[in-house]
Amino acid sequence: MLTKVIAFIAVAITGSLLLYGVADFPSFGDPNSPANAGVEGGAPSISQYFITESYKDTKVPNLVTSVLADYRGYDTMFETVVVFAGGMAIFAILRVLRSKEEPPKPQSRAETFVHGDHNRIIVGTTCKLVIPVIQLFALYVIAHGHHSPGGGFQGGVLIGASFILLALAADLKTALSRLNEPNYIRLACIGILIYAGFGVLCQILGGNFLDYGVLQPVLFTDGPEMARSHSMLGVEIGVALTVSTIMFAIYANLASRGTLNEGL
Amino acid sequence: MIDQLPAIMVLAPMFGALMIGLFGQKDHRVCFPIVFTSLIISLGAAIGCANLVTKDGTIDYFMAGWEEPLGIGIQLRIDHLNALVIVLIGVATTLVSFFSIRRVGALDTEKTPHFYILYLLLCTGLYGITITADAFNLFVLVEITSLTSYGLIAMGSSRRGTHAAINYVLMGTIGASFYLLGVGYLYLKTGTLNMHDIQAILQANEEVRNSNAVIIAFLFILMGIWIKMAFFPLHGWLPNAYSYCPSSTACLLAPLMTKISVYVMIRVMISIFGLEWIFIHLGWSHLVVILAVIAIVAGSVLALAQREIKKMLCYLIVAEVGYMVGGAWLSDSNMWGLSGAMYHVLSDALMTLCLFFVAGIWSKCIDAKEIDDLEGVFKKMPITSACFILGALAMIGVPPTSGFFSKFYLIRGGIEGGHWEYVAALLFSSLVNAVLFFRIFEIAFFGKNPPEGHGHDEEHHDDHEDLHPVLEHEVSWRVTIPLIVTAVLIVLLGLFNGPVVEFIREAFPPTSEIVSARP
Amino acid sequence: MSEFFEQTIQPHFNFWIYVILMMLGLWAVIAKKNMIKKLIGLSIFQTAIILFYVSIGVKEDATIPILDHHGPEHHEVVHENGEHIEDAETSAHPEEVHEKKGDHSHGDDHGHDDHATDPDTMANPLPHVLMLTAIVVGVATLGVALAICQMLFKEFGTLEEDEILAELKDSASDD
Amino acid sequence: MIFSFDIIILIFLVIAAVISLSVKDLLSASMIFGIYGFLICLLWAEMGAVDVAFTEAAVGAGVSAVLLIATVFNTKRRSSD
Structure with a gap:
């Protein structure tokens, strides 16, 4: 009861403070709000810069992709690192490496999930049909992230989800036989290495970290803009690699309590 | 090459982590060399950057080369405020990495590479937090440090440790979210995320500066950082999390995490909102100093009540956080309080590192987790105990150590700012520290009760093998050397307090601006 | 009401x-x-x-932040009592942009290479x-x-x- | 952005959040949390944040819900509140 009272007081105070701040917000959807158009009398905002100039800089029509992978590429690299760190943390916490664990208790899941053979067949066949389509779509999302919503992260989650689907429909062993443990950690590392490798390559060629423009001579493009555009694709592939493997790794560890021998 | 140093500093540990992921899983012996190399590269880059700052002043580094207009890219900035902090991070992480070799081996051998991956990513996060000049980038890096430290704390800890870890996750995430929320309010009002750009807009535009949203933004950023640094009423997660986790983790997290959060608070105060606005326009200074006083007193009293060594040290951290927050908010006209707080970040990190090293060694080698277990430890482990005495003296504030000088600056700030309650709390806390540590000295030197119960057998044993216990119990050089280095650094930082404080003070805006604006 | x-x-x-x-x-x-x-x-x-x-x-009346780079034939924005119903793939028409914010010097020629877009037509x-x-x-x-x-x-x-x-x-x- | 649509989704969102937090069966709570994810994804698509909506559809409604369900299966399904 006491916690409820404390919670109520904390929530009431926080909420009223936030509402107090909301009172002098610009109204919702106002194109001239400071965030959208800069402070009155000041310089035009950076978001306007992104909308008007980013295509000239990068030749990428999807502004979100160009801001994500180029202007704020440093953030995005660390976003990938966050995913990697999360995967590693889950591994460190949960993974049981010595197989002294008790055998799985099947009766606990029998009460929630009743598998019939018919379900197996229907689910298995559906997954066989659906998983390649998901993966193909994921590749499209990664590759077409320059022109449509999507990009490395979304595509990566989709690939990871296709593995999770395989693990759910068949079992975890089947999914792990496609992508086993040392390999998914390695692939995750390679993903970030691709990303950071682009950055370091830029440093070697004389630019700042992630300054894709200087990659022009290496990528044989027409100008620095196209070099940026192509590098972004490379970077997105790195993100997708890390995210897909780590998403699967998180699921595999959580579903099997870290033993990796039986899934849901 | 030289202008790439900031990026190298942040990225070297990350590359180290990736290399371990690629090559370290099969053969664990390659892990430590990689860790050591990458940390040394970072430390070298940090020292290089600090050296450049002393020569040329502030270094700006624009990620991806997006300089104009300010704020479209991500800016890194190394100035007088953080130059020493990055060196501190480099030194502390390198020293702890030595300490962690044996520790991890004992813990869970198969997870060694993963421990080191988390360790190195944590270092990346800490470096990144310290040098970034982008408010949102700070959030991302804070999350990296948080996630890795959740993993490090929960890995291989006891039942209590696991419970502490989940509390830490909940509190830490709420703290980071509050920070993010505050940044969102600021972004909504100013339209930019670059700290210096935000400050320019706030200074130029009176209406924005005095709007509710900006005040709420400041409040929430502050609350978020306070949760992260375990400022007293929000400290609940810290003691259990740090005292029930593996020692090498505690040695890494306890000195650095809270101190970096204090640094972030000072950075936010100076680089986003501006001291003038905070101290004169808002006038929350008295309130925060009173909160800090409560934190100092509560932390000290709670520390006095503990029987476990690590828990006692954890509550001392809570008290020390009170010192630093209070010091930063003293708002004295010469900013001695702020300088003292920043100096105390350095000195307290070293003191905490030293004490946690010793606590880790004790808990491992003679299985001493409670104060009563320390009977006669000074005889068995003279080097470790000597370092412990030095760390304890610094904590109490005895002259040649850095602890004395940081308290000196803080008290000076308190007197000049007219915050007598803060001065009193500081003295009270020093007194409590003295009581605490002399209690330990007493037990460790003379034993709690004379060893009659064990009979003459043991004494006999001691007499005959005069030197042998020393060799037996004193741990290997890998642990002793970092400890001695830390102890020496405490003294050195104390001896060179003048230049260090002068160096830090260059980061503050000229005092006249604030003095002239005072009512 | x-x-x-x-x-x-x-x-x-x-x-x-x-x-x-x-x-x-x-x-x-x-x-x-x-x-x-x-x-x-x-x-x-x-x-x-x-x-x-x-x-x-x-932003009110703004579309998704993806530039249309296929040329002008895709632009269609329907005006109805000051409310817009947009096709998700289009960006607003340059003419109407001028009505709203006359002080913008660019945006007239919406050719293949010049994508000077009015910032108000796209979400931030x-x-x-x-x-x-x-x-x-x-x-x-x-x-x-x-x-x-x-x-x-x-x-x-x-x-x-x-x-x-x-x-x-x-x-x-x-x- | 269509405002009436906006309001309807926002109200549904609050309802979904309340139900998800008040249901005693954790499996249902996780499922309703997935629904919450889909609603918020819809809201973002409607606000013009298509990339965010896409990510949320994949992460919030998909992976998060699956991770929650995985944990619920491996622990207890009933909760006291």
Whole structure:
């Protein structure tokens, strides 16, 4: 009861403070709000810069992709690192490496999930049909992230989800036989290495970290803009690699309590 | 090459982590060399950057080369405020990495590479937090440090440790979210995320500066950082999390995490909102100093009540956080309080590192987790105990150590700012520290009760093998050397307090601006 | 009635809801006893912040932040009582941009290479970018927290906080 | 952005959040949390944040819900609150 009272007081105070701040917000959807158009009398905002100039800089029509992978590429690299760190943390916490664990208790899941053979067949066949389509779509999302919503992260989650689907429909062993443990950690590392490798390559060629423009001579493009555009694709592939493997790794560890021998 | 140093500093540990992921899983012996190399590269880059700052002043580094207009890219900035902090991070992480070799081996051998991956990513996060000049980038890096430290704390800890870890996750995430929320309010009002750009807009535009949203933004950023640094009423997660986790983790997290959060608070105060606005326009200074006083007193009293060594040290951290927050908010006209707080970040990190090293060694080698277990430890482990005495003296504030000088600056700030309650709390806390540590000295030197119960057998044993216990119990050089280095650094930082404080003070805006604006 | 609606409710409605959601999440984190419930609360708390950020970037009558680079034939914006019904793939027509903000010198020639776009026709991309990162951070945190929950369950056999605390107290008194 | 749509989704969102937090069966709570994810994804698509909506559809409604369900299966399904 006491916690409820404390919670109520904390929530009431926080909420009223936030509402107090909301009172002098610009109204919702106002194109001239400071965030959208800069402070009155000041310089035009950076978001306007992104909308008007980013295509000239990068030749990428999807502004979100160009801001994500180029202007704020440093953030995005660390976003990938966050995913990697999360995967590693889950591994460190949960993974049981010595197989002294008790055998799985099947009766606990029998009460929630009743598998019939018919379900197996229907689910298995559906997954066989659906998983390649998901993966193909994921590749499209990664590759077409320059022109449509999507990009490395979304595509990566989709690939990871296709593995999770395989693990759910068949079992975890089947999914792990496609992508086993040392390999998914390695692939995750390679993903970030691709990303950071682009950055370091830029440093070697004389630019700042992630300054894709200087990659022009290496990528044989027409100008620095196209070099940026192509590098972004490379970077997105790195993100997708890390995210897909780590998403699967998180699921595999959580579903099997870290033993990796039986899934849901 | 030289202008790439900031990026190298942040990225070297990350590359180290990736290399371990690629090559370290099969053969664990390659892990430590990689860790050591990458940390040394970072430390070298940090020292290089600090050296450049002393020569040329502030270094700006624009990620991806997006300089104009300010704020479209991500800016890194190394100035007088953080130059020493990055060196501190480099030194502390390198020293702890030595300490962690044996520790991890004992813990869970198969997870060694993963421990080191988390360790190195944590270092990346800490470096990144310290040098970034982008408010949102700070959030991302804070999350990296948080996630890795959740993993490090929960890995291989006891039942209590696991419970502490989940509390830490909940509190830490709420703290980071509050920070993010505050940044969102600021972004909504100013339209930019670059700290210096935000400050320019706030200074130029009176209406924005005095709007509710900006005040709420400041409040929430502050609350978020306070949760992260375990400022007293929000400290609940810290003691259990740090005292029930593996020692090498505690040695890494306890000195650095809270101190970096204090640094972030000072950075936010100076680089986003501006001291003038905070101290004169808002006038929350008295309130925060009173909160800090409560934190100092509560932390000290709670520390006095503990029987476990690590828990006692954890509550001392809570008290020390009170010192630093209070010091930063003293708002004295010469900013001695702020300088003292920043100096105390350095000195307290070293003191905490030293004490946690010793606590880790004790808990491992003679299985001493409670104060009563320390009977006669000074005889068995003279080097470790000597370092412990030095760390304890610094904590109490005895002259040649850095602890004395940081308290000196803080008290000076308190007197000049007219915050007598803060001065009193500081003295009270020093007194409590003295009581605490002399209690330990007493037990460790003379034993709690004379060893009659064990009979003459043991004494006999001691007499005959005069030197042998020393060799037996004193741990290997890998642990002793970092400890001695830390102890020496405490003294050195104390001896060179003048230049260090002068160096830090260059980061503050000229005092006249604030003095002239005072009512 | 409609005027009241437009002037009082509409401007800040999103922000109110975000506060409500956020407080629901915060309340769950503090008051709920079950760890999974706390984590669901935490996730709601985080999505509320994301909702806040995305609401910052919304502009009335603006489309998604993807430039149309196939030439002008795709542009169609229907005007109806000052409300726009947009095709999701189009950006607004340059002519009408001029009506709204006459002081822009560019935007007339909407050719293949010159994509001078009026900023008001597109949602602000920056909050979207930031929130992509925040979502990722959120799921990583959720995963780690769930892993710790499983460890808790392994050690205590329960996920209710009061039972865990009681057991911790018992074991402490045993020592 | 269509405002009436906006309001309807926001109200549904609050309802979904309340139900998800008040249901005693954790499996249902996780499922409703997935629904919450889909609703918020819809809201973002409607606000013009298509990339965020896409990510949320994949992460919030998909992976998060699956991770929650995985944990619920491996622990207890009932909760006291």
